[in-house]
Amino acid sequence: MTTSSTPLLDKIHTPADLRRLPESDLAEVARQLREETISAVSVTGGHLGAGLGVVELTVALHYVFNTPDDRLIWDVGHQAYPHKIITGRRDRIRTLRRGGGLSGFTRRSESEYDPFGAAHSSTSISAGLGMAVANTLSGRPGNVIAVIGDGAMSAGMAYEAMNNAGAMHSRLIIILNDNDMSIAPPAGALSSYLARLVSGDAYRSVREAAKQLGRLLPRFVYDRARKTEEFARNFWAGGTLFEELGIYYVGPIDGHNLDQMLPVLKNVRDFKETGPILVHVVTQKGKGYAPAEATHDKYHAVNMFDVVTGKQVKPKPNAPVYTSVFAESLVKEAAKDDKIVAITAAMPSGTGLDIFQKTFPERTFDVGIAEQHAVTFAAGLATEGFKPFCTIYSTFLQRGYDQVVHDVAIQNLPVRFAIDRAGLVGADGATHAGSFDISFLGILPNMVVMAAADESELVHMVATAAAYDEGPIALRYPRGEGVGIDMPIEGVPLEIGRGRIMREGKQVAILSFGARLAEVMKAADELAALGVSTTVADARFAKPLDEELIMRLASSHEALITIEEGSVGGFGSFVAQKLTDSGALDGLGARPLKFRSMVLPDLFLDHDKPEKLYAQAGLDAKAIVAKVLSVLGREALDVKIA
Template identity: 70%
Template sequence: MKLETPLLDQVKLPEDLRKVDESKLQQLADELRSETVHAVSHTGGHLGAGLGVVELTVALHHVFNTPDDRLIWDVGHQCYPHKILTGRRDRIRTLRQEGGLSGFTKRSESEYDPFGAAHSSTSISAGLGMAVASDLAGVDNTVIAVIGDGAMSAGMAYEAMNNAGATNSRLVVILNDNDMSIAPPVGAMSAYLSKLLSSKPYLSLREAAKWLAHKFPEPMEKAAAKAEEFARGFVTGGTLFEEMGFYYVGPIDGHNMEHLLPILKNVRDAEERGPFLVHVVTQKGKGYKPAEEAADKYHGVSRFDVVTGAQHKAKPNAPSYTGVFGQTLTKLADKDDKIVAITAAMPSGTGINLFEKAHPERTFDVGIAEQHAVTFAAGMATEGYKPFAAIYSTFLQRGYDQVVHDVAIQKLPVRFAIDRAGFVGADGSTHCGAFDLTYLCCLPDFVVMAPADEAELVHMTATAAAIDDRPSAFRYPRGEGVGVEMPEEPEILEIGKGRVLREGKTIAILSLGSRLADALDAADELQNRGFSVTVADARFAKPLDTDLIHKLAENHELLITVEEGSIGGFASMVSDYLLRNDLTRDLTVRPMFMPDEFLDQASPARQLEWAGLDAAAIVRTAVEAMEKQASKTGNKPARA
């Protein structure tokens, strides 16, 4: 089916959009919505949030002078329509693909992306920084931060608003309210009031009233200011934001151009300095029936049929790690009423939605507030409960101070289930779980585990539940398991003990977590080349299985460690032990970990290839190390 977009075809950049007559902007928005649907049907990605801001995107680029006026999208997965309007339409069907457009805003991709926002709640802080920088440089522009209502659950947003309210900088925050329903019903009266309260005459009258109030004694001045503020708060619902120093406008219908355009113009042209907050109510999935009717509004989709909305999902060969964790935790909680689950606005992404169905009273979604989630879990642990904080690797980074101060120092038995550890494919560098091993292994008395497959994840979930004297964490990748047989009952693992899967004499491969399958494949290839290979699964990054490491070091010529994490993690722990115990004298050591760079989106297999962490890279590392050792001694590489 050919897509007809005659008006959109004339818009290559926002400067073209600003030439379009206002009476035709809704038609343009309709075409933009269709183009967005068709593009995502080819690539998959985040659809619902982008469909909800189509009219808002058109209105913002029409009213404001982007890119001189800075436009920040928070979270960046709302930005697909924005990308189409800012010179990237010809590449929009490369979204989230290798060599293609990022699924989020990205500074290196376009001057129209002034700030990369793949994680939530950063826009107001970044926008205020830009606004203050403009003031210092004497630049007359406007900074606009579009932030979703979900992102407003994070403390960082309020920290930024508190700071912004105390400044006189030109910052416009657009609160995109598409889920929380914090607004009263939006209608003609609300739109009229918002237009009135953002207009020049009203603002001028307000400034005059302020001047007049200053002439009264201080108590009367304060009373007058409060009266005006609460009068507006009563009709608009914006008292909270007014208290934080913002001039509140709204709520307004985010799908109605006749409401959006005059209000945005009033805000743009306002002579009053200081921050504005425009409350816009939108609908996720707007304009595409399958998305509107879906429970998640097609928040994240695989490729799909545009007509029916049916998604083309590959049939899994094995259960997902996320699903295995959720199911295992649920079964453990069936027998232990002290187990509770905590998530930071990602119940389905972490498997906690499965737990919630069986134990809703013991499930806690705290919103996009990882810092709070960690300390909330710590508080529950002090009262004898067994909290599992299920948080993505890159999201847990936000709560690291709390992990250290509120959990580790107090040695509280909080269990961290760390999803999305390692490469994550289409979500690229912003969601790649590279650093959790490094930032957790350095903490005293922390137990850090990594399952090699889905069966091991079952055992490690149960092991974490049994650890009641210190904090623990287990990290696992995104996607499917490797297809091993699942245990009928979980096993409580001995803390700090690994396992040997294959015995050899020359080369030892010590794998942690997800690299074990490739380590075994590499061992097969090395065996075919005549090398005798041991393969071991460390299971624990901390505490280390020092007996196993000692045995591998003493009985082999080459020791390779493999992990899907950054420098400073498992390999550093092993190397430190080897050096302190003088085990490297007759041993060649080769640590394998992620390269010192951020890798762009591609398939996970491709990312592992780039990183040099797949089976072929393990073979290459082993052969090169053995040949180098042989060249030093003058002997041929040792063979089986």
């Protein structure tokens, strides 16, 4: 009979089971929880380092607080795998990020223990404050705990929320998970003792009594005493910034030492006063797994890996990855032009700018998780004659949209937006899918919007953006590998607003914008076998449109179909507007034009393999063939695409 290696964890199906254990068992629970997290992620891939860093914190929070009645919010959510394991989802943890399986982030629809969904950064304090105020208004007892990492603390939204929280009297507990850099003296025996002291009833009672007494003293004496007390406490314990925002600061404490955390969390739980409290917990990313401790960046997000060696299983690429193609192309352009600079919002490796940084460290700027600032920072550089490439995932650029409009587009500043992760992204799901950038950028005056059909086109579009100084310009490209075509030695600037014909036909024209072009070409081959003569064109630009190309296709074909990896309201809508304005849909020559637009469906697609997502979205070759046959009034037979 095989003995389980996680006997204590096997008993925990909900946090209530955890709370029935003696405190003396919790360190072993944490060890087993870490083992289970490593084992699960080795099978599924996903975010590893952040979760390993909060194992003891996860155990402590669920042990001290009465979840789910007490609301526990995890910022970003990729640190929540251990939380999922002990909140009734262990039996599904090896389905993480797979079709029909658990989300890689917290999700309200998945569990009552996920009170707020999170996959983007820095939202926990705002959401937590809303829940805390709701408790106050409804007279509901209970705590609200927001766990935020110090990376997420680089976003302005976190400070806006803290500033608001400090002026209110609702009960909110903020856990600062400091896992990268300490913003106060390192945790140790003395700081831990002081944390327990300042979080305890005795200290707070004496402090409040001193305040009451101090108010009877002359004003200048009271002010001096208050400042002396704050200085003394913050000299040893840190937290001046938070205190100035009106947030009671406790810490720092060792986030891997349950003997330190448990008494502090109990004190904080039992506070009688209202108002926000911040507990500063210092943790180590990747804690307890040597490969992850040694290389934080490589083990932040991982593929499947061997638990013993830590070696990740990476499929051999068939073609260069778009992100690397962008970065290497930008390096070549920057070598010719010292005005080119690159900006990332805390994603240097995700955007490929770590490659650029190795060659041009002084021209690379990581501004933290602060997309709004990144955009306006780029605008400022552009005013002084520099050529900023503001390199941000499509889904993250949404956070800086106001700045794109007001600080860049209205002023017609030549900021270059390099938009990675355009289209569907697979395992990260709806929160990371680049579905809306064509629509929200294409409606802006002065903006140029390009999309690369393949890795070769991306090289040319980087060169185009580098050479374009007349206003803002955006180039979008997908996640993953290219299609495996010959690569140019260097990029050549494209003519703005000009597409290209890839294949000539007579009956149907398909106008593709972006990386669906390879699927369109497959569809055209199948249509040819079915007797449908098809023209295929690559638009290259959604704005400005190649109006000459559009009108030529409209006037010489029975049907025109556009296709894009974006939501309704994007490229297809722009083409439809042109056709409507020109009267083309009223009929050119002897027959009216049949026009259709293929876009992402009007829903948030869940995580799955990209090829399955595009089939579900109706944007693969089979769906394109079916659409063409439908437009022509022919029955869509069972189409087999190689």
